[in-house]
Every structure is written in C-alpha cells, then in structure tokens.
Amino acid sequence: MPPARHRRPRAVHSLLAGASAIALGLGGLVLANGPGAHAADTDLITNGGFETGNLSGWTCTNGTVQSTTAHSGTYALQSTPGAGDTGECTQTVAVQPSSTYTLSSWVQGSYIYLGARGTGGTDPSTWTSSPSWTQLSTSFTTGPGTTSVTVYLHGWYGQQPFLADDVSLLGPGGTPSSPSPTGSSSPSPSPTGTGTGSPSPTGTGSGSPTATSTGKPPGLPKHILTGYWQNFDNGATVQRISDVPAAYDVIAVSFADATTTPGGLSFTLDPTLSSHLGGYTDAQFKADIAAKRAAGKRVVLSIGGQNGTVSVSDSTSAANFANSAWTLMQNYGFDGIDIDLENGINSTYMAQALHSLAAKAGSGFILTMAPQTIDMQSTGMEYFKLALNVKDILTIVNMQYYNSGAMNGCDGNVYSQGTENFLTGLACIQLKGGLRPDQVGLGVPASTSAAGGGYVDPGVVNSALDCLAAGTGCGSYKPDTTWPGIGGAMTWSTNWDAKAGNPVANTIGGHLHAMP
Structure with a gap:
C-alpha cells in the first residue's frame, strides 16, 4: 500500500526464477498412540481404517473406499475435491466434557487437512502436502459442556484426489446422543463453507469457536x-x-x-x-x-x-x-x-x-x-x-x-x-x-x-x-x-x-x- 503520511519511493521487486509445480499424490491416514494417551483412553472413531470396504460411520461430499493402495490393511478412503468443495469427510463422535483427546492419522496427497470442530475450546487443525504417507497428529481439550465433536478430513478446491486411512481419536468415550452416519453422502458445501482448519506451522489452530469462521461474515455479498x-x-x-x-x-x-x-x-x-x-x-x-x-x-x-x-x-x-x-x-x-x-x-x-x-x-x-x-x-x-x-x-x-x-x-x-x-x-x-x-x-x-x-x-x-x-x-x-x-x-x-x-x-x- 502507498505510505501513510510521508511518501518515499518503494523499491521495485522482480522475481524471474521459474515456479516449481506442486507434486500431487494419493494417500491415506493412520493413527498411532499419540502423546498423552493413557490406559483409560479408547479409540472413538468408527471404521477409521475403512476395512468395512465402505464409508460406514462417515459422511463425505465426494468420497469412496478403494483398495488400490492403503497405508495398512486392504482399504483406504479416497476423496476428490471439486471446484466448489474440498472433498470433506466428517464423523461426529461422543466425548466427555473437560477431557483431553489425541487425533492422529496418515495422509498422502496435496493440501490434506485433519481437525475437529465443536470442541468447546480451541478447535485443532493440522495439514500437510506430501507425495508419500505422512502422519498428522493434533490434540485438544473439550469444554465443560461439550459432549460431542466432529472430526473432519478434507483436501482443497481443484486439487487432485487424496487418500486417507486408519483415522483414530484417543480419549475417554462419551454417550452417543444419536446413531452415527452410515456412509451417506451429504450435499456439496458452498465454496465459502469449508476449509475451517488453520494450517499453522505448529499443527494446531487457535481462537475460540465463536470467533471461528467457515466463510465470509454474514451480510457481505458473494464478491x-x-x-x-x-x-x-x-x-x-x-x-x-x-x-x-x-x-x-x-x-x-x-x-x-x-x-x-x-x-x-x-x-x-x-x-x-x-x-x-x-x-x-x-x-x-x-x-x-x-x-x-x-x-x-x-x-x-x-x-x-x-x-x-x-x-x-x-x-x-x-x-x-x-x-x-x-x-x-x-x-x-x-x-x-x-x-x-x-x-x-x-x-x-x-x-x-x-x-x-x-x-x-x-x-x-x-x-x-x-x-x-x-x-x-x-x-x-x-x-x-x-x-x-x-x-x-x-x-x-x-x-x-x-x-x-x-x-x-x-x-x-x-x-x-x-x-x-x-x-x-x-x-x-x-x-x-x-x-x-x-x-x-x-x-x-x-x-x-x-x-x-x-x-x-x-x-x-x-x-x-x-x-x-x-x-x-x-x-x-x-x-x-x-x-x-x-x-x-x-x-x-x-x-x-x-x-x-x-x-x-x-x-x-x-x-x-x-x-x-
């Protein structure tokens, strides 16, 4: 931006080196016992390894289960982002208030995000771009009134399909208030309705849930x-x-x-x-x-x-x-x-x-x-x-x-x-x-x-x-x-x-x- 009160000439920059292309790949998710897990913790994710051969437990905008490649076992999730959605897959899990959880998985592909929403505290998010299997891990503590959280995985608009396998959430289990989804596909979200995870260098997002936005604040036009x-x-x-x-x-x-x-x-x-x-x-x-x-x-x-x-x-x-x-x-x-x-x-x-x-x-x-x-x-x-x-x-x-x-x-x-x-x-x-x-x-x-x-x-x-x-x-x-x-x-x-x-x-x- 031009200067505030006293102008001075700005140095003119030029960059003539060629830009390298982003390597794309396919991949999946895997969980290992995360830091902070203890004997009372259980894995709360349903069908985290997709070994049922279907999306049981998950709701995806454009996901499927394939057997061409997997991080472990036979099957892994494949999801394809589009021009107007990120290929998100979610699962809502019952949790206990004021408790600590570790979310971890293995991923492979471009711009893959893992996180949780509705934690009642700082909603976590982590991401990576990798042509080979890479483990993502993050943790969070639920708020005093939180009884469920939504775990999500998604890619990015217009990118190649990504794979996911062995998703897991470790921590004390809660009481489910309703049955988990059984592989149904939800409507594709709008371009401003996904991608809530903040890809921070430390692998976690910050800020309160009430301040977190999944798109433009209400009232603004589309453009x-x-x-x-x-x-x-x-x-x-x-x-x-x-x-x-x-x-x-x-x-x-x-x-x-x-x-x-x-x-x-x-x-x-x-x-x-x-x-x-x-x-x-x-x-x-x-x-x-x-x-x-x-x-x-x-x-x-x-x-x-x-x-x-x-x-x-x-x-x-x-x-x-x-x-x-x-x-x-x-x-x-x-x-x-x-x-x-x-x-x-x-x-x-x-x-x-x-x-x-x-x-x-x-x-x-x-x-x-x-x-x-x-x-x-x-x-x-x-x-x-x-x-x-x-x-x-x-x-x-x-x-x-x-x-x-x-x-x-x-x-x-x-x-x-x-x-x-x-x-x-x-x-x-x-x-x-x-x-x-x-x-x-x-x-x-x-x-x-x-x-x-x-x-x-x-x-x-x-x-x-x-x-x-x-x-x-x-x-x-x-x-x-x-x-x-x-x-x-x-x-x-x-x-x-x-x-x-x-x-x-x-x-x-x-x-x-x-x-x-």
Missing part, C-alpha cells in the same frame, strides 16, 4: 469491493467516511499508528482533515462508521502501510497487539482490522495475536490483508504462511498487484504488472496455494496517480475476475480451472478513486455485484 480510506491528505480527494460510495462493501481506514509498547497500536483522526472538510470531529467520524455499518458495510482499521512498522515477535507483543486493537475496535466501532505490514512479519506470533483478537471480537469479525506481490509468491513466504495460519478467521487477502515489476505466475511464466495475465497468473498462486476462493481478491490502484506502477483499466480487472470465476475473457494465460467464488477486488484508495471520477466504484464495483 466484495474493498477500498482504503486515507486518514491524511496527499493530493487525492479528501473524504469523510460518509463520502465513500456505497459500492464499497469494506472500508479500510488507513492507518493505525505504532506505540512505544511492543505490538501496541493507537489511532488518531488526522486534524488536517477537519480544515479540508470544514470540520470533522471524532464524534462525526464514529457516527459515519456507525452509519456505514447500519447500511450493511464493514469498516476495518488498517495496520501498517509502507512506512508503518508494528512489530509482533513474541507472546507479549502479540497480546499487546490484540488488546490494543480490541480497544480501538470498541472505541471507534471498527468491525475488524486489515494487515498491511510491508516491513517484515512473524507468521507465528502475528497469527497468535489475530486469533486472540478474533476470540475477543466474536462472530462477525473482519480480517483482511494486503500483502505485496513478493510476499505471496510461495507458501513458504511469511505473509503467505500467516494467511494460511489464520485461514479460519480470514475474510479476504487483497494482494497489491502494483509497485511490483515482473513476477511469476502459477504456470511458471513471468508476467509484467499492469496486464490481465499478471492479475490472473498471480491470483492462481494463492488459489492453488491453500486459500479459499472467497479469500482471494485483486488489489489495484484507482488511478495512475495512486501507485508508482501497475495501474490497470477497470475493464481489464473485470475481465480478470471473469477469467478466474468462469474461464471467460482471459488473456493469453488461462488457468486450468475456475473459481466461481472468487473473493472480489480492492483499490488504493477511495480517495484516489474519487479524484478520478470513481471508476473503481462504478465499473469494478458494479461488475462484482452483478457476478453470479
């Missing part, structure tokens, strides 16, 4: 338009929040300030705005935010910018970040926050901070991100790792497709900024790298004045959205699959858009909201 609102004057149109066009579904207030406390945040309405606007007080600012929310919009506080440095590098600074962000959300009425840190990020501790904040905020929490293109070139980048670590609470990632130079697309070719191929080829990396389609947005400058490079005409942005969603209107690069649930678009900024006559709000916003 959303995000705009950054400038809390400063840099030559663009100075606006009140109330001046932002209704086409913007999410407004990111730019920017929060760092305090002298590590991880701490503050926010002050720029006093120069008042002189430009004939008066704009804190009370008016808060009232404008409340009015936008009443109209069904969301307003978040953006953290960072090119010159904004907030360091979250340990548990103390993570707690400071969450506590100060929550205070600002309560004070101003923000629905959540946007992460636009461009000076380094720690994916482990920032994820800890964000899960803590989401737990405080509860349902409806909005979390957006605006990484630079260089930050999302591979899943090994810290920013990409952060997005995956908080996938369970993440609303959308609007990567900045500008100030970038040339970058790799997911097909290994190099594309230049300012083209449709650049938008589609780089979006594909995120779409195939673990984010849900609704979590991927196209961040573009509102005009040539808004960024140093990378401006694209709104019509080209619309074509890129159509290409990703439906395979139509593509440039010379056409992805090998489509993502009808593509998240939307973002612009820097609503102020520069207003200066240019609102082409983003009118053209891109109108197109997004008309997309099926």
